[in-house]
Amino acid sequence: MxxxxxxxxxxxxxxxxxxxxxxxxxxxxxxxxxxxSQIWMPNCAAETIDxxxxxxxxxPKQCFPMMGLHPCYxxxxxxxxxxxxxxxxxxxxxxxxxxxxxxxxWDKTFVxxxxxxxxxxxxxxxxxxxxxxIHSRNxxxxxxxxxxxxxxxxxxxxxxxxxxxxEEAQKAIELGFLLGIGGVATFxxxxxxxxxxxxxxxxxxLETDAPYLAPVPYRGKRNEPAYLTIIAQRVADLMECxxxxxxxxxxxxxxxxxx
Numbered sequence: 064m065x066x067x068x069x070x071x072x073x074x075x076x077x078x079x080x081x082x083x084x085x086x087x088x089x090x091x092x093x094x095x096x097x098x099x100s101q102i103w104m105p106n107c108a109a110e111t112i113d114x115x116x117x118x119x120x121x122x123p124k125q126c127f128p129m130m131g132l133h134p135c136y137x138x139x140x141x142x143x144x145x146x147x148x149x150x151x152x153x154x155x156x157x158x159x160x161x162x163x164x165x166x167x168x169w170d171k172t173f174v175x176x177x178x179x180x181x182x183x184x185x186x187x188x189x190x191x192x193x194x195x196x197i198h199s200r201n202x203x204x205x206x207x208x209x210x211x212x213x214x215x216x217x218x219x220x221x222x223x224x225x226x227x228x229x230e231e232a233q234k235a236i237e238l239g240f241l242l243g244i245g246g247v248a249t250f251x252x253x254x255x256x257x258x259x260x261x262x263x264x265x266x267x268x269l270e271t272d273a274p275y276l277a278p279v280p281y282r283g284k285r286n287e288p289a290y291l292t293i294i295a296q297r298v299a300d301l302m303e304c305x306x307x308x309x310x311x312x313x314x315x316x317x318x319x320x321x322x
Contacts, residue, residue, distance in 0.1 A: 069310045070100040071295065072317040073288040075162070075196065075223050075243055075270035078102055078126065079114035082274045082285055094288035095125065098310075102288055103317075105129045105162035105196050105223070108136035109147045116155075129161040129196055131184055134177045135169060141176050145183055152191050158321060160188040161196025162223060165209070168201040178209060185213045188220075194320045195220035197240070203231050210238055219320065224272050225255075232258050236266045241316055243270045246278035246286060249297045259301040264312040268320075269294055 073094070083090050094102065102122075104115050106129055119128045130151050132144045151157070163184045165177050188195045197220060199206040210218065222235045225242040232242055244267050247253040259267075269291055271277075277286035278293045292306075295313070299306040 069098050069307060070314055071098050071269060071291050071310050072314045073099050073102045073271060073273075073291050074221060074268045074317050075105055075245070076102050076273040076288050077107070077111075077275075078104060078273065078288065079111060079118055080274050083287075090287050090289070091122070091125075094291075097289040097292050099288050099291055100125065100314075101317075102126050103129065103158055103196075105133070106131050106148075107133040107162070109144055112147075112151065127158040128155075129159040130155075130157040131159075131161045131163045131196070132180055133162050134164050134166040134180070134198055137173050137177045137180045139173075139176075141173070141180050145180060148184070149187060152187060157191075157193065159194050159196050159220065160184050160191070161220075162198045163195060164198035165202035165206045166198060166200045167205065178205075181206070181209055182213060185210070185215075185218060188218060189215060194218075196243075197222050198224070200224075203227050207234060207238065221268055221270075221320070223270060224276070226253065227258075228254075229258050229261055232262055232266075236262070241320070242267045244268070244298055245270045245272050245294060246276040246282070246290070248294055248301065249278040250282065251279075256301055259298060260303070262302075264302060264304070264309065265316060267298070267313055268317045269298070269310075269313045 115128050118126045219239045221241045221243045223243040248255040273286040295309050296306050299309045
């Protein structure tokens with residue numbers, strides 16, 4: 064399927080990742096040819112900033128960086144990392160604060176630090192009038208509690224890589240957040256087939272989380288933004304509408320975040 068006439072916004076891709084070292088230009092060309100008009104790049108930690116900013120400089124109208132500290136990178140020195148985040152926010156106009164949140168899947172050693180880092184970055188989002196890109200793995204309700212603790216109706220953003228229940232989807236939407244839908248929608252037991260038919264198109268955006276979570280038929284291989292069209296088609300099938308409608312509405316939803 065060629066959607067080159069339609070503009071798709073890739074709301075979450077780590078295109079600075081070293082897995083693209085050999086063919087990054089080619090991978091980006093494929094994405095742009097497939098109709099991907101913008102790629103939003105979440106930051107992870109201080110170590111990922113240089114590669115991300117180099118792409119933002121090279122493709123200023125297509126590759127847009129976020130600034131934030133990923134929960135999996137929150138360690139003893141997280142305050143030092145947050146100082147770097149803050150320094151960058153003071154000197155460059157980023158599209159969002161991200162990716163930030165809670166991850167209780169890999170390691171629970173730094174849960175308190177993750178909470179502190181998340182709340183601090185929510186404050187930075189308010190200060191700089193930016194939305195937040197949330198990573199919440201095995202930690203949806205913990206993250207929701209922190210958002211409610213922050214209690215700011217103006218705080219908005221995306222629950223990136225949403226794979227939760229319908230109740231969780233409804234809660235995220237009630238809080239004013241969008242659901243980031245990616246390759247998991249194409250997985251046989253991904254669970255999104257039970258969620259998407261009950262959610263309005265106005266509540267979703269499309270993402271790949273490249274290089275992770277490649278959609279079927281590329282599952283298990285390196286993911287890339289060009290595969291966004293596969294995800295869009297799967298979402299259209301599940302929501303029983305045209306792929307054009309999915310692309311048009313999800314793109315508008317993404318753009319609305321930045322207004």
